[in-house]
Amino acid sequence: MSREPREVVLTVNGRRYSARAEPRTTLADFLRDSLGLTGTHLGCEHGVCGACTVLMDGRSVRACLLFAVQAEGHELTTVEGLAPEDGQLSSLQQAFHEKHALQCGFCTPGFLLSAAELLDLKPHPTEDEVRAWLSGNLCRCTGYQNIVDAVLLASSRREEGAR
Amino acid sequence: MAVAAKYVGTSVPRKEDPELLTGQAKYTDDFVVPGMLHMIVVRSPFAHARIGSVDVSKALAMDGVVAAFSGEDLAGDWAGPLLMAWAVTDDIHNPPHWPLTKDKARYQGDGVAVVVAESRAAATDGAEAVDVEYQALDAVVDMDAALADGAPLVHEDFGTNASYTWTLTNGEVDKVFAEAPVVVKERYVIQRAIPNAIEPRAILVQPNTAMGDFTMWSATQIPHIVKVAMTLGLGISESKLRVIAPRVGGGFGAKLQVYAEEMLALALAKRLGRPIKWVEERSENYLASHHGRDQIQEVELAADADGRIHGYRMKILANMGGYLMIITPGTPLLGAFLYCGCYGGEAYHFECTGVFTNTTPTDAYRGAGRPEATYAIERAIDALGRRVGKDAIAIRRLNFIPAFNEPTPMPGGLMLDSGDYDATLDQALELIGYDDLRAEQQARRERGDPKQLGIGFSTYLEMCGLAPSRVLSALKYAAGGWDAATIRLSPTGKVTVVVGTSPHGQGHATTFSQIAADDLGISVDDIEVVHGDTMLAPLGMDTYGSRSLAIGGVAVHRAAEKLVAKAKKIAAHELEVAEEDLDYEGGTFSVKGAPDKARTVAALAFSAWTAHNLPDGMEPGFEETAVYDPANFVFPYGAHICAVEVDTETGEVKVAKYVAVDDVGLVINPQIVEGQVVGGVIQGIAEALLEEAVYDENGQLLSSSMTNYEIPAASDVPSITIGRGPGLPSNSNELGVKGVGETGTIASPPAVLNAVIDALSVYGITDIGRPVTPERVWRAIRDAKGGAQ
Numbered sequence: 017m018s019r020e021p022r023e024v025v026l027t028v029n030g031r032r033y034s035a036r037a038e039p040r041t042t043l044a045d046f047l048r049d050s051l052g053l054t055g056t057h058l059g060c061e062h063g064v065c066g067a068c069t070v071l072m073d074g075r076s077v078r079a080c081l082l083f084a085v086q087a088e089g090h091e092l093t094t095v096e097g098l099a100p101e102d103g104q105l106s107s108l109q110q111a112f113h114e115k116h117a118l119q120c121g122f123c124t125p126g127f128l129l130s131a132a133e134l135l136d137l138k139p140h141p142t143e144d145e146v147r148a149w150l151s152g153n154l155c156r157c158t159g160y161q162n163i164v165d166a167v168l169l170a171s172s173r174r175e176e177g178a179r
Numbered sequence: 180m181a182v183a184a185k186y187v188g189t190s191v192p193r194k195e196d197p198e199l200l201t202g203q204a205k206y207t208d209d210f211v212v213p214g215m216l217h218m219i220v221v222r223s224p225f226a227h228a229r230i231g232s233v234d235v236s237k238a239l240a241m242d243g244v245v246a247a248f249s250g251e252d253l254a255g256d257w258a259g260p261l262l263m264a265w266a267v268t269d270d271i272h273n274p275p276h277w278p279l280t281k282d283k284a285r286y287q288g289d290g291v292a293v294v295v296a297e298s299r300a301a302a303t304d305g306a307e308a309v310d311v312e313y314q315a316l317d318a319v320v321d322m323d324a325a326l327a328d329g330a331p332l333v334h335e336d337f338g339t340n341a342s343y344t345w346t347l348t349n350g351e352v353d354k355v356f357a358e359a360p361v362v363v364k365e366r367y368v369i370q371r372a373i374p375n376a377i378e379p380r381a382i383l384v385q386p387n388t389a390m391g392d393f394t395m396w397s398a399t400q401i402p403h404i405v406k407v408a409m410t411l412g413l414g415i416s417e418s419k420l421r422v423i424a425p426r427v428g429g430g431f432g433a434k435l436q437v438y439a440e441e442m443l444a445l446a447l448a449k450r451l452g453r454p455i456k457w458v459e460e461r462s463e464n465y466l467a468s469h470h471g472r473d474q475i476q477e478v479e480l481a482a483d484a485d486g487r488i489h490g491y492r493m494k495i496l497a498n499m500g501g502y503l504m505i506i507t508p509g510t511p512l513l514g515a516f517l518y519c520g521c522y523g524g525e526a527y528h529f530e531c532t533g534v535f536t537n538t539t540p541t542d543a544y545r546g547a548g549r550p551e552a553t554y555a556i557e558r559a560i561d562a563l564g565r566r567v568g569k570d571a572i573a574i575r576r577l578n579f580i581p582a583f584n585e586p587t588p589m590p591g592g593l594m595l596d597s598g599d600y601d602a603t604l605d606q607a608l609e610l611i612g613y614d615d616l617r618a619e620q621q622a623r624r625e626r627g628d629p630k631q632l633g634i635g636f637s638t639y640l641e642m643c644g645l646a647p648s649r650v651l652s653a654l655k656y657a658a659g660g661w662d663a664a665t666i667r668l669s670p671t672g673k674v675t676v677v678v679g680t681s682p683h684g685q686g687h688a689t690t691f692s693q694i695a696a697d698d699l700g701i702s703v704d705d706i707e708v709v710h711g712d713t714m715l716a717p718l719g720m721d722t723y724g725s726r727s728l729a730i731g732g733v734a735v736h737r738a739a740e741k742l743v744a745k746a747k748k749i750a751a752h753e754l755e756v757a758e759e760d761l762d763y764e765g766g767t768f769s770v771k772g773a774p775d776k777a778r779t780v781a782a783l784a785f786s787a788w789t790a791h792n793l794p795d796g797m798e799p800g801f802e803e804t805a806v807y808d809p810a811n812f813v814f815p816y817g818a819h820i821c822a823v824e825v826d827t828e829t830g831e832v833k834v835a836k837y838v839a840v841d842d843v844g845l846v847i848n849p850q851i852v853e854g855q856v857v858g859g860v861i862q863g864i865a866e867a868l869l870e871e872a873v874y875d876e877n878g879q880l881l882s883s884s885m886t887n888y889e890i891p892a893a894s895d896v897p898s899i900t901i902g903r904g905p906g907l908p909s910n911s912n913e914l915g916v917k918g919v920g921e922t923g924t925i926a927s928p929p930a931v932l933n934a935v936i937d938a939l940s941v942y943g944i945t946d947i948g949r950p951v952t953p954e955r956v957w958r959a960i961r962d963a964k965g966g967a968q
Contacts, residue, residue, distance in 0.1 A: 038300070040300065041300075048208075048209075049211075053202070054202070054205070054206075054208075054209035055201070055202015055203065056202070057206070057377075057378070057428070058208070058379075059377040059378065059379065059428075059461070060461040060884075060885045061460060061461060062461065062884060062885065062886070064884070064885035064886055065377055065461075065885060067377055094202065095200075095201065095202035096201065096202045096203075098201070099201055105197070105200060105201070109200040109201065112196070112200055113192055113193070113196045113197075113200060114192065116190075116192075116193065116850045116851065116853075116854045118196065118199055118200070119429075119684035119685065119686070119854060119858065120376075120377070120378065120426075120427065120428045120429040120683050120684030121195070121196075121199030121200075121204055121426065121428070121684070122206065122376075122377045122378040122428025122429060123377045123428075124199055124200060125202050128200070144894075146893070147893040147894045148893075148894050150892070150893045150894075151892035151893050151894040151895070152892070153892070153893075154377060154885070154890050154892060155377065155893075156375055156376060156377050156429050156431065156858075156862070156890065157429055157684045157854075157858045158854060158857065158858050159857040159858040159859075159860060159861030159862070159896065159899075159923075160861065160892075160893040160896060161857045161861075161898050161899065162854060162857070163893065164893060164898075
């Protein structure tokens with residue numbers, strides 16, 4: 017397999033990027049090293065911990081298990097793209113803040129993106145549904161309780177049908 | 180000065196959060212410097228092997244590879260081995276531990292060579308090309324096997340795999356046991372755990388060759404100690420090294436360590452004159468970051484016929500792994516005084532033998548020694564209750580040290596600060612709805628429900644706030660236990676609080692701001708907390724052992740008090756009254772009887788900056804430092820009750836209800852405290868039910884990734900209910916605070932195990948191993964029923 021870098025063109029957080037990547041470069045390394053978007057964290061690099069979760073065309077993917085070239089032409093959302101504008105928090109981020117849903121914060125970007133996807137698909141999930149949905153993300157600090165509460169709080173603040 | 184409670188005691192939202200929530204926080208791996216090289220460590224695939232030749236020539240010939248070295252190549256770079264700071268006995272066997280081994284690999288993952296390249300991928304490719312000649316040796320994994328005659332020796336020079344035996348005796352132990360009508364003997368095995376901070380370790384070293392100085396970023400809990408260790412290990416002047424712990428993604432003890440990779444990155448930056456970055460892979464985290472727990476406990480209680488305990492006798496084997504790291508031998512000693520829990524008695528004996536095996540070294544893991552002690556006593560007291568016919572509540576209440584609010588001795592020899600053990604138990608019973616649970620249990624038993632209910636208790640006591648320096652000296656620990664804070668007000672009244680603790684999720688910036696804000700009468704929003712940088716915060720002993728608030732927080736308070744004292748002198752001078760004529764409240768000095776004549780601390784900071792009109796002899800500036808060395812530990816305690824549902828057909832255990840009542844003294848920020856409790860309890864429940872580091876007989880780590888070492892996910896764990904008990908202030912410090920970082924992992928495992936045993940008591944089962952997997956439960960039931968069904 018050729019290691020020659022290839023041009024990768026994609027959209028991240030609404031902005032179009034073009035950069036070169038070796039075929040073996042993961043999407044996570046590409047986001048972090050080539051695009052400088054270091055909010056996407058790597059916890060295990062084998063698809064278990066979920067810290068590197070990003071949205072691709074609105075659906076969650078593990079950036080450590082995709083190659084950058086696979087994201088060619090797709091639209092990505094990373095944690096840097098969640099807040100409506102600089103200095104503000106999204107309703108989900110605000111709920112995480114209020115409910116103390118993060119301690120060290122390393123897993124938090126992955127949780128935010130998984131939860132954002134859930135609330136898009138199902139604006140008013142039950143607690144069990146939240147726990148099941150988030151079971152692809154590992155947190156070692158919080159014991160999950162406050163994360164679940166935060167997602168439920170963000171859900172309760174959403175108007176029916178609103179994105 | 181009493182703390183005015185505007186902020187203290189309230190859940191101020193965390194100041195740390197915005198950058199963490201938006202992806203702007205910088206962890207070590209997020210830093211990039213020009214010319215940076217990437218380091219990969221070549222690790223032994225064998226747990227025990229003699230190292231023959233190490234050939235790096237093929238690696239050096241590869242694209243992008245800049246340098247590659249064996250342990251022999253770097254042998255001359257070290258001024259000393261990796262730091263081992265706790266030689267617990269005078270005759271301890273303490274092997275030199277070099278960043279790369281030269282003679283033998285002593286555990287799977289022991290570093291044998293290092294490769295540096297222009298990219299991480301090139302370094303990884305290069306590492307695969309390093310040719311190491313291994314001569315595999317028989318490995319020893321099990322502690323009993325390691326102590327048997329003829330066992331393979333991890334360190335041949337010692338002629339034994341025993342590292343040390345440490346003992347503690349209070350009272351006439353043999354006499355008490357000889358005369359006791361009831362002696363309960365139990366044997367417990369505490370399995371090995373892998374801490375699993377979600378952020379792997381990471382290091383970046385930037386050299387400045389012209390000046391001979393270095394900056395190291397490290398994902399560590401202990402930048403100050405790392406700095407001292409690097410000085411000792413590499414012979415670099417302390418004034419030439421700055422260590423920064425930026426945002427750190429969890430530690431749980433595994434980042435309370437001085438690691439080979441820190442020494443290697445610094446040595447290579449020095450050799451090559453280029454920045455060196457190393458980021459741990461998760462597989463390396465499992466092999467080469469330290470593990471925790473791993474004890475075999477022989478537990479004996481001597482009691483009256485009615486169950487009142489008079490004596491404790493504990494014999495512990497503690498697995499050290501292949502080497503002694505920073506506090507490997509001392510970790511069991513952190514629990515040595517606590518095998519009596521919160522119970523009385525006259526005689527106490529503790530003996531611990533550290534054992535070398537061909538496994539990853541162990542060291543502190545959240546709780547460090549205290550979870551092991553708590554497990555032993557909280558399991559054993561249930562066994563005693565069964566023996567004398569008392570239930571779990573009655574046997575505990577009979578033996579509780581009665582409520583106290585002044586220094587009180589306990590059988591382990593410590594002086595406790597404050598406690599009311601009945602009160603926390605009362606609250607826990609109420610919160611969990613105990614009578615209803617027992618009724619439900621009885622109903623299920625009567626109808627032979629396949630899902631049986633069990634209720635388990637853990638009325639724990641722990642010691643934290645590490646630690647009085649004189650006590651550490653008596654225990655032969657190499658450093659002190661003080662901590663420091665500097666508070667500075669700028670001319671415009673903004674506050675910088677510089678602390679020597681180094682957080683990795685605990686919310687120090689918020690908590691310390693609350694203390695300083697109340698002391699100085701300034702908004703928390705006007706306070707910035709600086710930590711984790713040996714240049715900006717040179718005085719500190721870092722974060723572990725639930726010490727940050729009980730030591731560092733008191734230092735913040737004392738520094739603030741010094742500033743208030745200085746401010747008072749300036750205020751008296753400006754207002755032309757005596758200091759005694761001033762009242763101080765909410766950051767304002769006012770003249771008694773003339774409250775309109777007043778000065779705020781912020782205004783007085785401006786006066787100290789202009790220095791136009793200071794009292795004679797006073798130095799300008801508004802900055803004070805306090806270094807606090809505690810006189811005693813602090814002693815959180817509480818009652819945890821766990822209700823489990825055990826599926827007797829599949830062996831599955833589900834935590835149905837969990838109540839944690841923890842009295843941690845004065846609470847600064849309830850939300851942060853509750854977060855620590857919940858996180859710790861879930862981590863402890865996972866240790867009880869799911870997590871185990873498993874080696875095969877050759878020392879191969881079978882639970883070698885997150886796919887087969889089971890960290891719980893949200894769907895695996897319950898919500899828990901929290902109570903705070905009577906909230907008795909600690910009398911070990913003037914804030915009245917205790918510690919909360921480890922209570923959860925200390926208290927919860929025996930509550931879960933006791934609950935499972937309670938559920939299985941219908942089969943006559945009184946013991947089960949941990950973690951309590953479905954297989955273990957299923958086998959225990961099958962065996963109790965008399966073999967295969």
